[in-house]
Amino acid sequence: MDSSLLFSLRLSLQVAAVATLFVVIAGLSAAFLLARKNFPGKELLDMVLTLPLVLPPTVIGYYLIVLFGRNGLLGAYLYAWTGWSVMFTWYAAVLASFVVALPLMVKTARAAIESVDENLINASYTLGHSEWWTAFKVILPLAGKGIIAGAILSFARAMGEFGATLMLAGNLPGKTNTMPLAIYSAAASGDRSEANTMVLLFTLISGLFLYMANRLTKRGI
Amino acid sequence: MGLSINIKKRVNGFKLDAQWRINDELAVLFGYSGAGKSMTLRMIAGLMKPDEGEILLNGKPLFNRAAAIDLPPQARSFGYVFQDLALFPHMTVRGNILYGAHGLSKNERELRCRDMMERFTIAGMEKKFPHEISGGQKQRVALARALIRRPDALLLDEPFSALDAPLRSEMRNFLKEIRREFPIPVVLVTHDLAEAVALADRLIIMAHGRVVQTGTASEVLNSPSCPEVELLVNTKVVWV
Numbered sequence: 001m002d003s004s005l006l007f008s009l010r011l012s013l014q015v016a017a018v019a020t021l022f023v024v025i026a027g028l029s030a031a032f033l034l035a036r037k038n039f040p041g042k043e044l045l046d047m048v049l050t051l052p053l054v055l056p057p058t059v060i061g062y063y064l065i066v067l068f069g070r071n072g073l074l075g076a077y078l079y080a081w082t083g084w085s086v087m088f089t090w091y092a093a094v095l096a097s098f099v100v101a102l103p104l105m106v107k108t109a110r111a112a113i114e115s116v117d118e119n120l121i122n123a124s125y126t127l128g129h130s131e132w133w134t135a136f137k138v139i140l141p142l143a144g145k146g147i148i149a150g151a152i153l154s155f156a157r158a159m160g161e162f163g164a165t166l167m168l169a170g171n172l173p174g175k176t177n178t179m180p181l182a183i184y185s186a187a188a189s190g191d192r193s194e195a196n197t198m199v200l201l202f203t204l205i206s207g208l209f210l211y212m213a214n215r216l217t218k219r220g221i
Numbered sequence: 222m223g224l225s226i227n228i229k230k231r232v233n234g235f236k237l238d239a240q241w242r243i244n245d246e247l248a249v250l251f252g253y254s255g256a257g258k259s260m261t262l263r264m265i266a267g268l269m270k271p272d273e274g275e276i277l278l279n280g281k282p283l284f285n286r287a288a289a290i291d292l293p294p295q296a297r298s299f300g301y302v303f304q305d306l307a308l309f310p311h312m313t314v315r316g317n318i319l320y321g322a323h324g325l326s327k328n329e330r331e332l333r334c335r336d337m338m339e340r341f342t343i344a345g346m347e348k349k350f351p352h353e354i355s356g357g358q359k360q361r362v363a364l365a366r367a368l369i370r371r372p373d374a375l376l377l378d379e380p381f382s383a384l385d386a387p388l389r390s391e392m393r394n395f396l397k398e399i400r401r402e403f404p405i406p407v408v409l410v411t412h413d414l415a416e417a418v419a420l421a422d423r424l425i426i427m428a429h430g431r432v433v434q435t436g437t438a439s440e441v442l443n444s445p446s447c448p449e450v451e452l453l454v455n456t457k458v459v460w461v
Contacts, residue, residue: 117305117307119303119305119307120307120309122266122268122294122301122303122307123301123303123307123309124309124320125267125268125293125294125295126266126267126268126294126295126297126299126300126301126367127320127321127323127366127367127370128295128323128324128370129295129320129323130295137320138309141311142310142311
């Protein structure tokens with residue numbers, strides 16, 4: 001394997017790992033909120049968090065540019081304060097991956113949390129334990145497999161992100177060209193052997209992740 | 222000292238309107254399924270909110286609509302045993318019991334846990350998980366977990382309904398035994414008349430969301446207050 005391929009592979013793993021970290025934190029919080037609390041706007045929040053699952057990546061990319069671009073709603077302030085913009089950096093790839101992977105985490109974790117027997121939660125409350133303590137000691141352990149499965153799916157999805165990443169981070173060799181982008185370049189320039197290697201490698205890695213996620217969810221929660 | 226309730230609740234067309242008070246005695250909430258027994262218990266424990274009324278435990282209001290008092294279940298000192306026992310499947314027997322010893326020092330927790338396991342004849346099962354022990358042992362663990370904190374009252378929601386007949390009568394005797402060591406108000410929900418008569422210091426008969434009669438077992442059996450009660454107690458009276 002040549003060094004540019006290795007760079008793409010390493011960048012993809014790095015982007016997916018960082019994105020998944022944030023996905024787990026944000027997704028788990030959202031899943032808890034949606035599964036256990038009733039509040040106005042709950043359905044709206046659920047819809048907004050699920051939208052990236054069905055929207056074309058170009059639409060997500062466009063939204064992210066509008067928000068975080070150098071002249072974007074938030075990006076403009078960031079640029080004015082720091083002279084730095086997230087655009088065309090590997091952080092942009094993280095941002096894109098985060099948004100597209102988040103719904104998978106929220107959906108899977110929410111289902112896992114909702115599957116925990118309500119009586120066990122009530123038992124914990126009647127034994128004097130707070131909602132937080134109950135979440136950590138009863139709900140999280142019992143929903144653990146589903147939550148880990150959600151994290152693995154999110155990682156796989158984050159690693160495979162292409163469209164929004166292309167719009168936000170660009171396809172800069174040695175800087176932002178994650179594996180899906182490198183595969184696109186290789187295929188576009190007719191480099192079949194390079195494309196074949198990467199496609200096979202990518203399929204293997206993604207297959208492995210799906211296998212792990214399936215095993216976790218099948219073995220019961 | 223004791224527990225008194227006067228509560229109203231409407232859910233999906235069902236209307237519950239219950240008022241009674243008990244002292245440090247074992248009261249049995251008796252009636253057909255759907256009479257509102259379990260719902261009453263859940264409202265006492267704070268797992269469900271009444272629409273109106275008041276719940277007092279040892280003179281202290283746990284719920285009072287007029288005064289906007291509604292203590293969360295964590296702040297009400299009840300031991301609660303659920304119908305399915307609700308043992309934590311991911312914790313050992315010891316873990317389950319210690320989980321009930323919230324707010325005690327580490328020493329005290331250990332001491333009481335050992336004492337409870339001894340008393341409830343489940344010593345030696347510390348490291349076993351709920352799915353590895355028998356139905357009767359699970360009952361004892363659930364009771365130990367509910368009582369280790371020495372709550373002010375005990376609420377039992379059809380705790381023995383999943384057991385076969387010999388074990389059920391063994392558990393009834395066991396409950397009577399531990400009553401001597403924990404002289405607190407106990408509310409037990411059941412639709413089994415034999416169980417109700419065997420255990421109750423006081424019977425509270427419920428039908429269609431209302432309390433239709435209260436009294437000792439013999440009072441209720443000998444002079445049912447209405448046809449509903451008569452039907453309830455006569456169907457199985459031969460077994461008493």
